[in-house]
Amino acid sequence: MFALLSGVVLGLVYWTTAALIDQQTVTAVNTEMAGLKDIYHRGGPNALVSALENRVTGYQGYHHIYLLAPLDGEPLVGNLRQWPKVEPDRNGWMHFMVESEIEGRRQLWPAHARVVHLSSGLRLLVGRDMTERTGFARIMEQSLAFALGAALILGIIGGIIMSRNLLRRIDAVNRTAQTILEGDLSGRVPVSGGGDEFDRLAINLNSMLDRIQKLVSAMRDVTDNIAHDLRSPLNRMRSRLEITLVGKPDLEEYRHSLEGALEDTDHILHTFNALLSIARIEGRNAVETFAPVDLSELAANTVDLYEPVAEERGQSLTFTPPLGERPTTVMGDRHLLSQMTANLVDNAIKYTQDGGRIEVAVRFDATGAVHLVVGDNGPGIPEKFRHSVLDRFVRLEQSRHTVGTGLGLSLVAAVADLHGARLELSDNAPGLRVELAFPDRAAPPAQAEAAE
The missing domain is CATH 1.10.287.130 (Signal transduction histidine kinase, dimerisation/phosphotransfer (DHp) domain)
Structure with missing residues (x-):
């Protein structure tokens, strides 16, 4: 492909350059022919013969060809020995070879000429030596062949290098895939660092x-x-x-x-x-079914639901609403948010000693995000385990005598991730503090009324 494109470009250069030289030749011959015809019309045959003699002996004779002859006779004046044995085309142009002898050697060189018939029974031939044009064409053809050969060689070398590099990268992916198929999930595709x-x-x-x-x-x-x-x-x-x-x-x-x-x-x-x-x-990945949910109302209802359970253990379960009249509306699934809040409160009651304190609060931060906070003064969770407890079946009590499945916080993490909320476990000094920050995505009033 590289060689083909190079050949097309070089071919266009050759064609346009050759066409330009040919056009210049035609223009020069036509201009010279027009000048000689004007001399003939103004001075007759004698003036034309005189002008041709001057041109043949002057500098024009090195590049131009002149010949004046009767229709059936020997040439009168010019720098050709005889009339070319080539029939002109319908426009009067002739392409022929001129024979000459230079330093004792016979040579042939191309010529391009035009013929016109004069009113006095004479015919005039004006042409131009095409040796330079032919030499230029030969040089261009040789250069074109050399360039195409070089482009072909470079294209093959470049193609081999690119294909080998491509196959090497693909083989790396295949080797990694084969490693994975054999059961070793630690295999990874190497990265070259080039950023491609x-x-x-x-x-x-x-x-x-x-x-x-x-x-x-x-x-x-x-x-x-x-x-x-x-x-x-x-x-x-x-x-x-x-x-x-x-x-x-x-x-x-x-x-x-x-x-x-x-x-x-x-x-x-x-x-x-x-x-x-x-x-x-x-x-789940479709959140189009989310509706506006008042997080403060939901948290208050959950506290009311679990308050008798806390009272049986002598615990204090309180709810603190946010200050001000700003609505605590978030977009989400009411059932899942309720289940998440219930899990947090249930865990706090379960792992807080009798007579302990559990606090549930809803508040805003400086960015407008709504926060749900559940804190207790129980044993808490050591910092090194706060990330792992969000996994399934993870329980810090290795004996597993306490009633539970180890899935409560996993469900909380799944619901938080679905709603785009940030879940953070921290020290409540003493106890555990669980905080969820919901983005400020409250629905407009019209949408909220429609959802209601």
Whole structure:
């Protein structure tokens, strides 16, 4: 392709240059012919013969060709020995070879001439030596052939270098893909550092592989945790049923055994329902169905719902609304936001000692974002574990005797991510402080009324 384009460009240069030289030749011959015809019309044949003799002996004779002859006779004057044996075309132009002898050597050189017939039975030939034009054409053809050869060689070398580099980069991707297919998820596509398209592709592929490896690792951890969490209730259920069948229980023992089995079944179902909820939340990508939700009202309702539970443990559960009359409206799914708030309050009650303090608040920051804050004075979470507790089945209590699935904060993180909220866990000195910052995306009043 490189050689072809070079040939086209050089061919155009050659064609336009040759056409320009030919046009200059035609113009020069026509101009000279017009001048001689004018001399003939003003002075007759004698004046024309005299003018031709001057031209033949002058500097014009080196480049121009002149010949004046009767229609059927010998030439009268000119620098040609005889009339060319070539028939002119319909425009009077002739292309022929002129024979001459220079330093004892016979030579042929091309000529381009025009013929006109005069009124006195004479015919006049005016032409031009085309040796320079032919030499130029020969040089151009040689240069064109050399340039095309060089372009072809450079094109082949460049093509080989580019194709080898391209294949090398593609082979790197193929090797990484083969490594992944063989089960080694740690393989990554090498990045050259040049910042080209392959580097951007490699960076995207590596990010995708990092994400896949993280998901696979998380899936393995989830599988292990599910097996650990469900093994205990299943073993208890089997033991109760086995003891009931082997012994001779009365009706009350049957009832007690069945109630225990139901509790274990409820725990298993709760675990799977929580997993399904998180999966559905993380799989959602359409937020067009979001509607305006008053976060302050939702938090107040959640506190009212859990206040009797806190009172049973002697805990103080309070809600602090924001100052001012500014609406605390966020765009979101009311059910998911309610479930998220309930999980936060339920966790605070569960892990705060009897007689503890739990505070729920809604406030604004300087950027206009709405914040939901749930704080307690319980044991809290060490800073090094605050990121990992958002993963599924992560529980700081390794014995797992406390009722729970380890999915509460995972669901909170999934809902926050769906709503574009920033989730932050910090020290409440003492206790844990969970804060969610929702972006300022409140719907206009007309939209809010329509949603209501």
